[in-house]
Amino acid sequence: MTRKGIRHFYIPEEQSVYLLSHADAKKLKDWIALCVAQLQSLGFTDIGLIGKGAYGFAFGGRDSAGAEMVFKFTRITLPASIQDRLEEEAFMQGLLEHPHIPAVKEFYQRGRQSILMMTRAPGVDLEQISLRDGPIPPRLVVKMAVQLGRILLYLRQFTHDGSPRPIVHGDIKPSNLVWDEHTESLSLIDWGSSVYAQLDEHLQPVQNNVLDLMSGDIQETNARLGDIYFIGDAQLNGERSSPRFDEQGLAGTLYALASGQSARFAHEVITPSSLGLPKLLSDILTHMLSDDVTSQHGGGDYLLSHLNLLENIVFGDDVPAHYEALLPVWVAKEHKNIESVVYSSRKSFLRQQSDLTSEQSQAMSQLGYLNDAQFERYYKNYLDGMGATEKGFLAAISRLARYPVLGGLVIHWQPEGVYIDSSLNLQDPTKEQAFKHAVNTVVILARAIHRQGVFKCCLFDAKNTLHIERDSVDAPFVAGAATAIPYEKSSVSLSASESRVHSYFEDGDDPDEFLALPPQIMQAIKALNAIHHTGCIIFEALENHLKIHSYYRLLDHTKENEFNASLNEIIVSLPLLSGEGTCGFMKLPYKDTRFFEHRVRCADKFYPRNPRTR
Numbered sequence: 001m002t003r004k005g006i007r008h009f010y011i012p013e014e015q016s017v018y019l020l021s022h023a024d025a026k027k028l029k030d031w032i033a034l035c036v037a038q039l040q041s042l043g044f045t046d047i048g049l050i051g052k053g054a055y056g057f058a059f060g061g062r063d064s065a066g067a068e069m070v071f072k073f074t075r076i077t078l079p080a081s082i083q084d085r086l087e088e089e090a091f092m093q094g095l096l097e098h099p100h101i102p103a104v105k106e107f108y109q110r111g112r113q114s115i116l117m118m119t120r121a122p123g124v125d126l127e128q129i130s131l132r133d134g135p136i137p138p139r140l141v142v143k144m145a146v147q148l149g150r151i152l153l154y155l156r157q158f159t160h161d162g163s164p165r166p167i168v169h170g171d172i173k174p175s176n177l178v179w180d181e182h183t184e185s186l187s188l189i190d191w192g193s194s195v196y197a198q199l200d201e202h203l204q205p206v207q208n209n210v211l212d213l214m215s216g217d218i219q220e221t222n223a224r225l226g227d228i229y230f231i232g233d234a235q236l237n238g239e240r241s242s243p244r245f246d247e248q249g250l251a252g253t254l255y256a257l258a259s260g261q262s263a264r265f266a267h268e269v270i271t272p273s274s275l276g277l278p279k280l281l282s283d284i285l286t287h288m289l290s291d292d293v294t295s296q297h298g299g300g301d302y303l304l305s306h307l308n309l310l311e312n313i314v315f316g317d318d319v320p321a322h323y324e325a326l327l328p329v330w331v332a333k334e335h336k337n338i339e340s341v342v343y344s345s346r347k348s349f350l351r352q353q354s355d356l357t358s359e360q361s362q363a364m365s366q367l368g369y370l371n372d373a374q375f376e377r378y379y380k381n382y383l384d385g386m387g388a389t390e391k392g393f394l395a396a397i398s399r400l401a402r403y404p405v406l407g408g409l410v411i412h413w414q415p416e417g418v419y420i421d422s423s424l425n426l427q428d429p430t431k432e433q434a435f436k437h438a439v440n441t442v443v444i445l446a447r448a449i450h451r452q453g454v455f456k457c458c459l460f461d462a463k464n465t466l467h468i469e470r471d472s473v474d475a476p477f478v479a480g481a482a483t484a485i486p487y488e489k490s491s492v493s494l495s496a497s498e499s500r501v502h503s504y505f506e507d508g509d510d511p512d513e514f515l516a517l518p519p520q521i522m523q524a525i526k527a528l529n530a531i532h533h534t535g536c537i538i539f540e541a542l543e544n545h546l547k548i549h550s551y552y553r554l555l556d557h558t559k560e561n562e563f564n565a566s567l568n569e570i571i572v573s574l575p576l577l578s579g580e581g582t583c584g585f586m587k588l589p590y591k592d593t594r595f596f597e598h599r600v601r602c603a604d605k606f607y608p609r610n611p612r613t614r
């Protein structure tokens with residue numbers, strides 16, 4: 001990706017409310033209450049928050065006739081230029097009339113706050129369904145392909161005052177598709193990245209009016225950057241907008257849905273031809289996802305001209321999949337309401353260092369101290385120093401934290417294959433199948449990556465994070481009297497000889513860690529290391545705010561007093577901590593180390609031509 005692509009990027013902030021400082025969390029709550037009050041004063045009822053996007057929030061409610069509506073608000077803290085975009089969104093979406101596109105009803109301006117009101121698309125967004133179910137059955141993927149294809153045709157053929165004016169949505173991805181499971185129909189939402197296409201599908205300039213031609217910037221793209229997990233290279237590289245952009249969004253989306261992933265990147269390993277799709281759709285996706293532009297366009301044209309053929313493919317009943325996890329997964333009997341966050345270290349290990357410009361390296365080190373929830377979004381910018389499979393691997397790691405899960409993973413790449421130590425404790429039995437599939441994706445992608453080194457990640461509950469604030473950078477962090485690092489105990493006490501665990505220190509220093517801990521805290525961590533337990537602790541020091549994330553499980557109950565004393569020693573030594581940055585330690589059980597040979601890609605598998613013979 002060139003710098004040009006990065007220029008279009010606005011970095012949104014999105015965090016678990018549990019990771020916000022007390023003041024920020026309160027501001028957020030107050031703001032949501034204010035939005036609800038504003039909607040009530042406009043006469044709407046049954047108001048509730050339904051979605052949170054990068055730039056704002058969406059509320060559901062009913063109008064006086066009882067019809068379900070959606071109200072989109074932009075975060076008032078964002079710059080005016082971003083706020084104005086809601087009005088542009090209302091304008092573009094307001095042009096469209098299509099049964100699978102929500103209709104704009106009103107655009108309100110209340111002081112600095114703008115509100116976009118539209119009809120509510122029935123159903124649940126497809127990212128949620130994908131997380132709930134794992135890969136979507138081939139029959140439904142084909143159905144979605146047909147419906148989405150028809151929307152793209154409508155956008156390609158859009159006219160204004162009798163002249164062709166194709167429109168680009170610009171951000172097609174699973175979370176922007178709402179799926180009604182009863183009628184099996186989808187709606188394309190979030191028109192915040194949509195623009196009039198500058199080029200048609202043959203990449204010829206759209207016949208603009210004289211004013212457009214005179215405006216002089218016809219060589220500059222008017223495109224907005226969609227989600228880089230789904231968009232294609234042309235949009236990423238800042239090329240002029242065309243209907244081809246949305247074909248790429250469609251291909252990335254269908255691929256992700258069919259493969260139970262949250263990104264398009266891994267298609268060379270988990271190929272479209274390995275997903276059990278009908279060969280026709282698999283071939284189309286292979287072409288559309290290829291690096292060759294002619295092949296991409298050929299695939300897109302073929303799809304849009306063969307929607308009827310796809311629609312007439314015969315399917316048997318959907319067969320619920322059963323996944324055997326490639327790593328041990330412990331499933332709690334009951335759903336526990338936790339808010340999982342993943343922190344992964346050694347990300348730079350996955351990067352091809354030589355590809356980084358000095359500008360990027362500098363930006364990277366400045367970003368190093370951001371926490372992952374934020375970092376992950378920022379980080380999307382910097383994925384470009386990685387190969388596609390490495391990006392897919394990181395997207396697969398992020399997907400794990402979309403489930404309520406505690407524990408961690410350590411992956412050791414060796415010439416002969418991959419060794420994986422893990423502790424994965426899923427807190428929701430209804431998600432077992434989908435989670436196991438998500439774990440298998442991590443393993444499949446790890447096997448396809450060839451390098452020597454270690455990657456680690458910890459999964460913890462953000463609700464257990466301790467927050468300690470200070471007035472200025474020079475002031476010490478002082479924890480309140482009752483502050484304690486929480487831990488749980490294994491059901492039975494285990495002595496060190498009964499099961500081995502990793503040492504906090506065995507893999508050496510992490511090159512991505514930017515916070516040096518004072519000797520007193522290091523001493524306490526060394527003392528902890530000698531006590532039989534598993535878990536992780538992460539210190540994240542910001543200017544005025546320290547967060548301590550942790551997940552601890554004590555195995556040797558006879559050492560509980562020492563364990564407590566060391567945890568307490570960490571808390572009382574916090575005032576000695578100086579500097580900003582993140583650093584963490586983790587200990588995993590050894591007994592479940594799994595070995596996998598390298599494997600370049602998955603085997604082909606297609607939907608049977610005659611489904612009755614399955």
Ligand SMILES: Nc1ncnc2c1ncn2[C@@H]1O[C@H](COP(=O)(O)OP(=O)(O)OP(=O)(O)O)[C@@H](O)[C@H]1O
Binds near residue numbers: 050121175
């Ligand atoms: N018309 C609609 N009908 C049903 N749900 C909607 C509608 N519009 C928005 N939502 C819900 O609200 C969420 C956020 O809306 P939207 O994606 O438009 O916001 P955004 O701030 O542009 O988000 P992002 O750019 O991060 O995807 C959606 O994921 C969806 O769940």
